[in-house]
Amino acid sequence: MTGQPTFPTLLERFFTQRLMQQRQASAHTIASYRDTFRLLLQFAQKRLRRVPSTLALEDIDAPLVVDFLDELEKVRDVTARTRNLRLTAIHSFFRYVAFEAPAHAAQIQRVLAIPAKRFARALVPFLSRQEVDALLAAPDQRTWSGRRDHVLILLAVQTGLRLSELTGLQQQDLHLGTGAHVRVIGKGRKERCTPLSKNTRAVLAAWVKEPLKLPDQPLFPNASG
Incomplete structure (x- = not known):
C-alpha cells in the first residue's frame, strides 16, 4: 500500500527508534528481542519460502506466530517461560506497528490477542x-x-x-x-x-x-x- 512503511523498515525502526531511542532498553533486552526476530524470520523463510527482505507485514499473521511458538516448544524444546518471552517481544513490536501501520489494525489485534502460556512457578529455594x-x-x-x-x-x-x-x-x-x-x-x-x-x-x-x-x-x- 502506497505510503505504508515496509515490514523490514518497521522492524528496523522498532529496534533503532522504539527500543534504543525512546525506551532506552537495556542491551540484554535488545539482544533478547533480536534473537526472537532472528528465529521468527528463519521460521517464516522456511514456511513461506521467501527471504526475510521480501516479507511483508501481512505475512507475519497470527497463525504464523502461533505455529512459530509451537515449533519453539516442540522442536527446540524451550520452556513455557522462554516461549512467553518470545511472545512478549512479538507483542511489543506489534503494539509499535499499530501506530505506524494502522491499515493493518485487524491483523495486529489478532496477533496481540495470542495469550501467554500458563506454567507452574517453582518456589525459589534459599540457603541455610x-x-x-x-x-x-x-x-x-x-x-x-x-x-x-x-x-x-x-x-x-x-x-x-x-x-x-x-x-x-x-x-x-x-x-x-x-x-x-x-x-x-x-x-x-x-x-x-x-x-x-x-x-x-x-x-x-x-x-x-x-x-x-x-x-x-x-x-x-x-x-x-
Missing part, C-alpha cells in the same frame, strides 16, 4: 545459615581476588542483588555514611536503594580501600580492571 557461612569461607582472603569474591558474596547474601546488578556496581553506587546503602539500576531500569547492615558496611569500607578505585570504576573489577 550453614550454607551461607560455607560460601563466605570459600574464597581465600589472603589474595586480592579472594577478598573481592568474599565481599561480593556477602553483599549478594545481604541484599539479594542479581549477578548482573552486582557486577555492574560502581564505586559511586556505594554510600557508606549515615544510612549506608547501595544504589542499583535493576531490571526494567528501575532504581532502588538497598540498606546495608553494620557488618556488610564495615567489610565494604575495607574493600574500597584496596586498590584505589575511581567513582566510575567497577566496585568488583577483574584482575585487569
